[in-house]
Amino acid sequence: MLFLGFSAGLPYLLMFGTLSAWLAEAGISRTVIGFFSWVGITYSIKVLWAPVVDRVPLPVLTRVLGRRRSWMLVAQIGIAAGLVGMAGTDPGRHTVAMALFALLVAFASATQDVSIDAYRIEALDKEYQGAMAATYILGWRLGWLVSGAGALYLADFINWTVSYMAMAVLMGVGIATVLMIREPERPVTEATLLREERVVRFLENSAHLPERMRNAGAWFIGAVICPFTDFFARQGALAVVILLFISLFRISDITMGVMANPFYIDLGFTKTEIANVTKVFGFFMLIAGAMSGGVLVMRFGIMRTLMLGAVLVVATNLLFAWLAMVGYDIAWLAAVISADNFAGGLASAAFIAYLSSLTNTAYTATQYALFSSLMTLIPKIVAGFSGIVVDAQGYVFFFIYAAAVGVPAIFLVLYLMRAANVDGAPADSSAQRPD
Secondary structure, X not given: OHHHHHHHHHHHHHHOHHHHHHHHHOOOOHHXXXXXXXXXXXXXXXXXXXXXXXXXXXXXXXXXXXXHHHHHHHHHHHHHHHHHHHHOOOOOOOHHHHHHHHHHHHHHHHHHHHHHHHHHHHHOXXXXXXXXXHHHHHHHHHXXXXXXXXXXXXXXXXXXXXXXXHHHHHOHHHHHHHHHOOXXXXXXXXXXXXXXXXHHHHHHXXXXXXXXXXXXXXXXXXXXXXXXXXHXXXXXXXXXXXXXXXXXXXXXXXXXXXXXXXXXHHHOOOHHHHHHHHHXXXXXXXXXXXXXXXXXXXXXXXXXXXXXXXXXXXXXHHHHHHHHHHOOOHHHHHHXXXXXHHHHHHHHHHHHHHHHHOOOHHHHHHHHXXXXXXXXXXXXXXXXXXXXXXXXXXXXXXXXXXXXXXXXXXXXXXXXXXXXOOOOOOOOOHHHOOO
16 A cells, blocks of 8 residues: 555646646746646546446456456556656647646546555455555655655756656556555445345346347446445435535645645745755655544544544645745745644545545445545636636735635534534444445
């Protein structure tokens, strides 16, 4: 999970924070930089092709590696190819081409996330999911550190082309890991089998249809319909509120994150200073936050920790507004980044545990993709307009606005805690694995 997490975290900043620094240096307007963040909507719609990853085998590769490993490998090769394309593109002269290569990286990276999340949940029993999530976060953040600080260092000392080529080579870490791990088993509960009887009934009632049509219909019901009906059947009336909460929980930090590097550059910080403070120093604070989040989940439950994380994320965005008024000050930058990354790490640890507890391993890839897609869909759409807000109102107003959009998540956590009357996992997480 450490190495798979690294492979998942490596592409992320190369499409967002690090790329925004490259675009800003190339003279691209902040409005266009904001629009570039929309390539991340692929993460938010990955649920559309998650059933394919969940159920469709790849020729030859699936037979040799298994379903999860084969999809991971193809996605990792796609990421590496997209990064090579970005490395060879001048964003100032070929902005559209850069956007298309970034889109390829985003699509392949989202596909990799679907398969890794499914592997993580299926590989070990649910009592180990906390450790799996913590290790995944550590690996993801190491990849994030390399593609953030590492890429900025290389760009500062050499150039952006070498930086992105090096990141493409580092995708070999994930490829090597996929070739060494073993394929997990996929246990299915009796309740799940009963719900899938609708596939059998469909086949029985459609004997008059051509065989190919019957098989396609049965696949669609089993791969697409059943995962969604299973979730709503287990969660009942709370399902809609849970989905709304998932879609809003990260809106504050994602909205703020798009303009972070342009903000640092506009304040006068060099790329090396940005890397030292926001990526290296901030990394250790984020890991401290993730570890604290894991301890708090064990001690106080998932929902209470989610509440704390939501409040801290909103509060730290207000600190960025204060930094915008202070201006260039390396000490203030370190203090604000420390608070922001600690809050983000704490919130992420609790949120991953929460999403994993909602998942039935019979539909791991599809259900987790639904949750993680909703997690970023609305935030990415809102974040795309962040450059317009900055250009029109300035950074102080923008960070206050980014904090305000995170307030609804706090009230939704309170509602879910009262409605479910639990402090830990959601009302029904027992469907994950048979006893």
